[in-house]
Amino acid sequence: MHRRFPSFLVSLSSFFVVFTVLFSCKTEPPARLDAQSLIPLPVSVTATDSTFELTKNTAIYVPEGNEEVKKIGQYLVDLLKVPTGLEPELKSTSQVPSGHIALTLTPGDAELGEEGYALSITAQGIQLAAAKPAGLFRGIQTLRQALPARAEADHLQKGPWLVPTGTIRDYPTYAYRGAMLDVARHFFGVDDVKRYIDLIAAYKMNALHLHLSDDQGWRIEIKSWPNLTAHGSKSAVGGAEGGFYTQEQYADLVRYAQDRYIIIVPEIDMPGHTNAALASYPELNCDGKARELYTGIEVGFSTLCTGKEITYKFVDDVVRELAALTPGPYIHLGGDESHVTKMEDYIPFVNRVQDIVQAHGKQLIGWDEVTNASLKPTSVAQFWAKAEYAKSAADRNVKLIVSPAKKAYLDMQYDSTTQYGLHWAAYIEVDSAYSWDPATMVPGVTKDHILGIEAPLWTETLAKIDEVEYMAFPRLLGLAEIGWTPASARSWDEYKVRLGNHYSRLKAKRINFYQSERVPWAKGE
Ligand code: NGO
Numbered sequence: 001m002h003r004r005f006p007s008f009l010v011s012l013s014s015f016f017v018v019f020t021v022l023f024s025c026k027t028e029p030p031a032r033l034d035a036q037s038l039i040p041l042p043v044s045v046t047a048t049d050s051t052f053e054l055t056k057n058t059a060i061y062v063p064e065g066n067e068e069v070k071k072i073g074q075y076l077v078d079l080l081k082v083p084t085g086l087e088p089e090l091k092s093t094s095q096v097p098s099g100h101i102a103l104t105l106t107p108g109d110a111e112l113g114e115e116g117y118a119l120s121i122t123a124q125g126i127q128l129a130a131a132k133p134a135g136l137f138r139g140i141q142t143l144r145q146a147l148p149a150r151a152e153a154d155h156l157q158k159g160p161w162l163v164p165t166g167t168i169r170d171y172p173t174y175a176y177r178g179a180m181l182d183v184a185r186h187f188f189g190v191d192d193v194k195r196y197i198d199l200i201a202a203y204k205m206n207a208l209h210l211h212l213s214d215d216q217g218w219r220i221e222i223k224s225w226p227n228l229t230a231h232g233s234k235s236a237v238g239g240a241e242g243g244f245y246t247q248e249q250y251a252d253l254v255r256y257a258q259d260r261y262i263i264i265v266p267e268i269d270m271p272g273h274t275n276a277a278l279a280s281y282p283e284l285n286c287d288g289k290a291r292e293l294y295t296g297i298e299v300g301f302s303t304l305c306t307g308k309e310i311t312y313k314f315v316d317d318v319v320r321e322l323a324a325l326t327p328g329p330y331i332h333l334g335g336d337e338s339h340v341t342k343m344e345d346y347i348p349f350v351n352r353v354q355d356i357v358q359a360h361g362k363q364l365i366g367w368d369e370v371t372n373a374s375l376k377p378t379s380v381a382q383f384w385a386k387a388e389y390a391k392s393a394a395d396r397n398v399k400l401i402v403s404p405a406k407k408a409y410l411d412m413q414y415d416s417t418t419q420y421g422l423h424w425a426a427y428i429e430v431d432s433a434y435s436w437d438p439a440t441m442v443p444g445v446t447k448d449h450i451l452g453i454e455a456p457l458w459t460e461t462l463a464k465i466d467e468v469e470y471m472a473f474p475r476l477l478g479l480a481e482i483g484w485t486p487a488s489a490r491s492w493d494e495y496k497v498r499l500g501n502h503y504s505r506l507k508a509k510r511i512n513f514y515q516s517e518r519v520p521w522a523k524g525e
Helices: 007-024 067-084 133-146 190-201 247-258 275-280 309-324 343-359 368-372 387-395 430-434 465-472 475-484 492-500 503-508
Strands: 044-054 059-062 089-092 101-105 117-122 125-130 161-170 176-182 207-211 263-270 330-334 363-367 380-383 399-402 450-457
Touching (some): 044 117, 067 133, 101 133, 133 161, 176 190, 176 475, 190 207, 309 343, 343 363, 368 387, 380 387, 387 399, 465 475, 475 492
Parallel strands (some): 059 101, 176 450, 263 330, 330 363, 363 380, 380 399
Antiparallel strands (some): 044 161, 117 125
């Protein structure tokens, strides 16, 4: 809401803003490294009392002959280029003179694992080291947050580009840290998904789960069953325009994510949530009659015909094509809310699709109801609703992805005044989304049973990417921190200040975020 001020006050205050920007940013030192409001909070940060300045003479050094690290170096160059106007030269050598940024691999540093990194910043240069390339990529996200917020802008900004000095050693608590986007209820095109990938990458998430089919639409080209998209992709909630990804577009998304060390987990929901498939192929229905396309938001009314052999041919074809497009280890086959599938049909169905997924060299993920079946230890259950299902998975050594609807569902409204979203599970304010621990959610389910955490975003009420952003941000930052930072180091009272300090960073990224009153937003910085 805009208030009206007398115009002389407006011009006086703009004078002071311009004055402050012009005369203070040259001299203003950055906050110390341990006061940089990093999200997720690193495992350890030690600050020293100096600064490194990124200038037009700064180069980025990568190890000779390592194309993968060179690509990560190029990613850093591309991040810096537009806002700073600097285009650091990429150099391959083992001899790094002072005054530069060096990316190095230290494979012997086992504590850093797959994604950890060690960052050392002195007045003379920046050293980023990791055991694996993914760790370098994660470390770059920290370096971004150690730079001024204006380094996130999409147009040229004024320097200087000062980074506070010190060291950081950091690695994640959970191996799987994901976000889910439902592109079935409303369809989101390749560019929207790429933006979402960039946003989750900035907070060190490593998985994007795409909910690619539901009653309202089928969103991925399957060459052996072409009517799934020729017909089943045309609808969306409320009569909105449908759409789908061709396999080429999908492969492009997979590569884009891979370059950011993010896996895409494709989900084809079954045996329920299948109306779009049932409308496209009559033979998938027990009565042999095609269903009408569906644009409402009810759930639990559709089912594949589990007794027909053609159903398994269909599943096998779909999984084969998806597996060929998926470098990551997982295929998600839904399994939720199959209210019109009898339990005696549901269980053998899930057992059989689990075999199909394994036959194509992948691991099955399913929503928590799949624990009714005989899950193999390589399969993963996604806890969203029922604690007893999560417990039953843990008892059988089936790993869990934790996404409790009451805490992690990004489509839940913040409060009763939120414009979009649902509230069937809860209203989830920013503090509530942050203040919980996956390892103590369900009695009998401990950290060792948990592969990680995921923040699902269902889109029954969200038609545009800025609406998606409004629901995801800022809660997604907190959920990313739950996945990364040790629970013992987290507290809402401390986190809310760090989050508040991200105000200008979120603005610079042009994220449409919810400005919760529970967060002390640092609007002036
Ligand atoms: C449920 C349901 C989805 C809805 C969502 C809305 C799961 C796993 N199945 O979560 O179909 O879109 O709630 O919040």
